[in-house]
Amino acid sequence: MNILGISAYYHDSAAALVRDGEIIAAAQEERFTRMKHDSCFPRNAITFCLNHSGVGADEIDFVVFYDKPFLKFERLLETYVSFAPHGFSQFRIAMPIWLRDKLFLKNLLCKELTKFNKQVDWRARLLFSEHHLSHAASAFFPSPFKESAVLTLDGVGEWATTSLAIGSGNNLEIIKEINFPNSLGLLYSAFTYYIGFRVNSGEYKVMGLAPYGEPKYADIIYKNLIDIKPDGSFRLNQDYFDYCAGLTMINNRFENLFGGKRRDPAEEITQRHMDLAASIQAVTEDVMLRLTRSIAKETRMKNLCLAGGVALNCVANGKILRDGQFENIWIQPAAGDAGGALGAALSAYYIHSRQPRVVNYEGDCMKGSYLGPSFSQKEIESRLNKLGAKFETLKDDIIFKICAQDISEGKTIGWFQGQMEFGPRALGARSILGDPRSPTMQKTLNLKVKFRESFRPFAPSILQEHVNDWFELDRESPYMLFVADIVKSRRIKNSEQVNQLFGIERLNLVRSEVPAITHIDYSARIQTVSKDTNQRYYTLLTEFYALTNCPILVNTSFNVRGEPIVNTPEDAFNCFMGTDIDILAIGNCYLKKENQDQALMRNYEMAFELD
Template sequence: HHLSHAASAFFSSPYEEAIILTLDGVGEWATTTVSLGKNNKINILKEIHFPHSLGLLYSAFTYFLGFKVNSGEYKVMGLAPYGEPRFKNIILDKLIDVKEDGSFRLNMDYFNYATGLTMTNNKFAKLFNMKRREPENDLSQIHMDIAASIQAATEEIVLKITRFLFKEFKLPNLCMAGGVALNCVANGKILKEGLFKNIWIQPASGDAGGALGAAQAFYYQELDNKRKILKTDSMNGSYLGPQFTDDQVENELKSCGANYKKLTSDQIIKDTAKALAEEKAVGWFQGRMEFGPRSLGNRSIIADSRSEKMQKNLNLKVKYRESFRPFAPAVLFEKVSEWFEINSESPYMLFVADVKKSKQIQMTNEQRNLFGIDKLNIRRSSIPSVTHVDYSARIQTVHKETNPMFHKLIEEFERITKYPVLVNTSFNVRGEPIVCSAIDAFNCFMGTDLDVLVCNNFILNLLKDYRNKYELD
């Protein structure tokens, strides 16, 4: 399991040699591994075993906060900036013992996942002096503070591990995979620390990426095939899924009884950029579907980053999900350092960095003291719909080499507005998978408050109504 994770990170990366760190819940018995990758071989050097797991620690808090394990962890990460990490020391003192090299053991007196049917037990609840939050109940400040605390503890542990790996191996390249590697806030901290010259994280870091890694490990490790190392990486921007011709898309739209117009690709760019500049929310369906949990501009809902209402509207009226959840900016790679405190590529939305100080609008003391979620309504930067309450953003850099169409669209939006940044979120509603086909896209469009749907060279503007067919995640 962990060899597959390690292979998916190293063999897809642009490095001839690297340290590979995998962190997840559990796979076989390992929960954390350190390996050395060189040319076409990977050697696992050390492991931490179940039940001691950083992924399961984070999942235990996900459960305790009333979210679904193995899908709600990113909600905990999104909730964390609304709170204060006042329980961090309790977590590090009582729940997990971390050594100087970052290795750790959990205190299983507080957890139930090894032998029971729940993640945590009564002793865990007593430690925080509260019961587990019931799913869908209101969030209060203590929930936000607990989220902030487990996020801060996770960051501290991951940084301890990566610092020690740098000291021990003195290699410039780090590769990462496993579910915990999707914690883009922690990844941003590793990047900002600047110990490793290069960091590459597998975009499908969860178990889906294990399929890719298993094939790569067999091809290189077992069959001893020569490895061709590409200058960027070998993931093709993670656009590895199905794609559909205009004929296929048109047949699908006809079968749905859709009302559409066919335009040239240049006209599609112009009309879509104009609609975005008018604060319309657009379902954007182009080319090959993304592999992994993030939409990266081929199966995306996109919108105007300048809009103050967009973050709330997209969450509540389009995605039907919790209003506190942040959205990612898709920014032209050439312009990323003008807008965000980051100088490197982030094509897979795996690094969080702050919005540039010059683009921020500082909160007053009165605004800072507002209850967590009330801060949502305050304009924090010139791109408010992608600026989280702590001025951070989960960045996607868009590259003309891997996605020329999306790159052109953002260029056209910039020509109209002077802003090379769009809101980018996955094309789905809460509890539903990301759309794959034009039929999926049309059905999602009809069930939400999206204004425009673009599928290849076809554009639709329609009235819709929503029917809830999916279990909420």
């Protein structure tokens, strides 16, 4: 049975193909169109899934959309009526789009699917899943658990913003919900907007900025914005928000409450903004911990799965893990709306079609999340030649040694190997790599390669068998979704005078043996690397370890700020030539910057909008 899952028309469109319960392929549309968070119908992602799997469009048994537009329309109408006449301008903008396209989404989807095969009766094969059920299915069904509690937190689906589901075998049922307008995701996004970052894109910046501040505004948030019960359920005070019927996240009362206007994205980030970030991060962690503690007590489950955009808050995830309420936690690596496409397909297979589920107790079923396009060595060489690139083709044992040597000498490497990752994290297939021991690597990567704010931290990739030697983590973290601290023996103690520094002044302090991946609070967002899921990346790390006695590499996504992660060799070469990346390794092709035709150099600093 072949099932195609689709998410589209809101943000982060994607497609995923499931065959007899096995996840065969998945990709976000943005990687093909080069438009960050592309919301359009995922034509390119679907084409990839079909081509990669060798499945013809006529062989698709079901196409499943990841939410139910009629329920979402119901929520919009009820919200507009509740807030009328306020919000009429937003109503006037939204209604024509809904009445023309979104409300009759079945017609629109069938029209798009017909372009793949005109002979298929797509209407008979089209299903719709609920938004939070899609999220929950994306987390539970690929997990290594026979049964589990499943917590989904995001902005909003149809009505639900927070939900608890119970998964057992091939069954998954949502048993509790918190509904719009009460949303932890939208609360976090309101502060993202207020601090001057882009909603649905800049939330991870708030998380990265938080350790530079103190939660000085947490009491104001508790007293005015959110009422949290002991079990984690909550309500938001809508007097301070404008997302229900307006065109922005917050209103003037919100700005007055926190003592100033929203930060313009071009303005300097001050200590006040850092304290705001620390405050909303602390409140978010409080809500999530209360929720997970009450879920553990109520369900008596040993396992927890997480999904939804809020599940990408890896700092909070790390605290849930250390809280110890659950023996095992598994988080969908594509936890946002893109992952909804995968969950929709899986829900159709297991819930709609009632197919049996075989659990892989030795690991999950995501295949390391390496589910996207790949290119043969022959194809890579052909494409690079057409671009005019100058390269050597090296054997495996040579390219790994040379690249490890280059990194140890302070060079940055664009690493393009195998199948592209599904989800927002680069996991060693489309990555930019550096030496974690370098005290200047973080600044170099942020300012000269990524063209982004200097405060943003970088993640370590570490050989799985060495994680306990470097981090306070007792398990694998293959998807970079848990934050843990550097072990005390690896930290470098600073003088009391240095410890009096505040905010961004603390950025360049050397805090550990691996300063490039150590955040200012001694934490790191960890990716453990296993030879079972990514042999090539594991081999590179092994070579670097043999050379330096350090089993860690700096790993950041292969792109610049505002650009989707590179998908093709052409994308990789263009990014290489538009930044200060020193070396490019695509398959077995090895490229040095100084050997390239200078006429091919690009300026990538302003090539993409601010993220």
